[in-house]
Structures are given as structure tokens and as C-alpha cells.
Amino acid sequence: MSSKVRTINSAAQMEKLGAEIGSTLKAGDLIVLRGELGAGKTTFTRGLGRALGIEGVTSPTFVISKIYPGRIPLVHVDAYRLIGNELALFDDLDLESRIPQSITVIEWGGDFVKRLVDSYISIDIEFGVNEDERTVRINGLEA
Ligand SMILES: Nc1ncnc2c1ncn2[C@@H]1O[C@H](COP(=O)(O)OP(=O)(O)OP(=O)(O)O)[C@@H](O)[C@H]1O
Ligand SMILES: [Mg+2]
Secondary structure (H helix, E strand, O other): OOOEEEEOOOOOOOOHHHHHOOOOOOOEEEEEEEHHHHHOHHHHHHHHHHHHOOOOOOOOOOOOOOEEEEOEEEEEEEOOOOOOOHHHHOOOOOOOHHHHHHEEEEEEEOHHHHHOOOEEEEEEEEEEOOOOOOOEEEEEEOO
16 A cells, blocks of 8 residues: 655645646546545645646535546545435445546545445545644555
């Protein structure tokens, strides 16, 4: 398992990290973003989208999942409202059919992802010592 830790000092830097990682991804890759409300998961995903030629990624909270056409399509899932719900609701998103040709980013989806892929990238975002600081841990994981 590969692991990296980065200290991030602003939302702009978080977008830059997202773009940096996004530029290394290929179709079929899946990222699980972990971190409390407001940690910066969507901010990271906005930068990742930019690396794929996608502008304006916003929180999909009210629709659970959004698909953005790009160099490689980006599937952005916010599973927050599915926590504690039946897994069948997650299956309704039909991610299996989209993952192979897309880059998939899932917020709050740690409990569901093992059903979907053999390996994925897990990114943990923790609040730091001031309002704008975050510690980001990037791990390549076998499911
Ligand atoms: N270093 C930082 N990295 C990311 N966001 C930051 C940072 N510093 C401040 N922010 C601010 O924190 C907020 C992060 O919000 P964002 O929607 O990205 O969080 P989230 O983890 O997706 O939350 P949710 O769980 O509600 O979806 C934004 O308002 C952003 O501007
Ligand atoms: Mg979010």
C-alpha cells in the first residue's frame, strides 16, 4: 500500500492537490474521500475535475450523484444521505456500469465501495490547527 501525507493551507491549495492527483488518473479509477462536513472533499473534487477539463464541480448533495462530461467523464457521488439506509439505494446509482469508463469520486461512501471495485484510492482529510489548514492522507488500498 502506498501512502502520502500532505499539509494544505488553503482551499486554493486543496484544488491544486485535486488537480495534481486528477492528472494522474485513468478511466476505471475510484477515489473515496473521507473527512468531516466542510473538510474540503468537494473542494478537492473541483480541482480534480479541472484536470479533466471540467469547470465548476459543486456538491451533489441534493442529487446524490452527478456525471460531468470531460476528457474522461467524472462521476461525483455524495453518499451522505445514504448512510444508515439500505444498500439497495446505493445500488440504484448503477455505478458498476459507469466506473470502467469514468473516474469516480465518492464522498461519504466508504461503507459501500468494497462492493464495487478491487482497489481504490482513499483520501482522508483532517482539520488542522487553524481554519484553513488540512492534513491530507492519500492511500492506495485493496478493497
Ligand atoms: N485548506 C482547505 N481545503 C479545503 N477547503 C478549505 C480549506 N480552507 C478553507 N476551506 C473551506 O472549507 C470549505 C470546504 O467545503 P467543502 O464543500 O469542500 O467540504 P466537504 O468536505 O465537501 O463537505 P461536505 O461533507 O458537507 O460535503 C469551503 O468553504 C472551503 O473554502
Ligand atoms: Mg462535499
